[in-house]
């Protein structure tokens with residue numbers, strides 16, 4: 001059998017619960033702090049931004065959180081997603097390794113993001129919320145939430161990082177097709193946006209700034225809540241449908257991964273595929289090597305500091321302990337827009353600090369080269385973000401060849417690149433170059449980290 005093999009679960013085996021890694025961790029992550037009092041925040045502090053049901057998931061230590069039936073009904077449109085064995089890629093690489101990939105590009109928005117957008121919209125609707133604000137970088141999250149908002153009759157307003165707004169008109173149009181409003185950020189609509197524009201009227205924007213704008217609008221309007229597409233515990237938990245399904249599909253194939261690879265922006269697709277396996281390991285199961293791949297131009301896990309920081313640029317969010325490049329850090333404009341966040345999910349940062357995962361940083365040209373090799377073998381064009389995971393998996397497979405070892409590699413192909421073909425045009429035109437962040441700017445951003453009493 002030389003061809004790509006597809007493992008499909010029937011719908012009855014779609015997960016009934018989300019897996020919460022908090023239940024299995026050897027130590028809990030550091031508490032989230034109120035920046036004024038430096039005391040741990042309570043559920044009520046977060047109530048202006050999120051419905052209580054999502055806040056309770058955020059602080060839950062239950063291993064399993066039930067997926068409501070209306071959410072499962074919508075998941076069924078594209079879940080369980082396929083798991084493929086990349087036999088043609090294995091052959092092209094002449095590797096003894098087995099390479100499996102879980103494909104999340106089959107969702108309506110084309111990535112893993114609807115796995116959390118749908119439950120977030122559902123729990124907001126249950127709480128009677130009519131409007132949600134959010135931010136988006138490349139537009140993947142904005143379009144996922146716009147899709148979910150359309151299903152639940154919720155008005156969605158998206159602050160989109162200005163460079164992406166200008167570069168990616170098709171993503172913007174997709175959000176508008178689903179009925180959402182999309183505004184380039186920084187905008188003149190908020191205090192946070194106006195403050196940035198006063199310094200630089202042509203500011204390209206950043207995820208940190210767009211978050212500030214969306215949070216400000218939700219915090220100052222009673223009828224509006226805020227949604228975040230990554231980073232938060234509950235978001236990572238929603239994404240564990242990916243890893244749970246992969247586990248069942250690999251069982252069909254008679255395999256178990258030795259190595260799991262995922263790309264990391266805020267950490268949600270990586271956690272989604274890896275956490276169920278890390279949890280099984282923590283409960284006495286087989287040990288897996290888990291590798292997080294991030295862009296060298298925005299390397300929070302490999303170059304950031306594990307410290308308390310704000311989640312946004314205007315410092316409207318609570319303080320979270322995470323690997324961070326500093327909330328004022330603006331990464332250069334490389335193509336994997338979804339990986340341009342200054343911080344990393346506190347839970348991913350924590351498991352990294354515990355030594356349960358490794359992190360590597362790759363440059364964008366080598367990632368596109370890997371993505372093109374993958375497309376020519378497997379037919380699927382990966383999103384620029386997903387190219388990082390492809391590159392990580394290919395490197396592991398090549399290492400298996402060098403070492404003459406047959407290992408099982410699983411990676412998350414978290415989205416397709418159909419809206420990102422300009423990046424591929426640039427790659428084939430020789431216009432894609434490796435971007436470097438400014439060391440002085442990083443040092444300055446890290447020097448500006450908030451000081452937190454040593455007792456917490």
Ligand SMILES: *Cc1c(COP(=O)(O)O)cnc(C)c1O
Pocket residue numbers: 111112113140141229230231263264265266267268269270338339383385386414415416
């Ligand atoms: C948003 C996005 C990412 C980065 O976010 P994570 O929370 O790290 O998953 C990566 N890949 C794709 C396709 C995305 O849409």
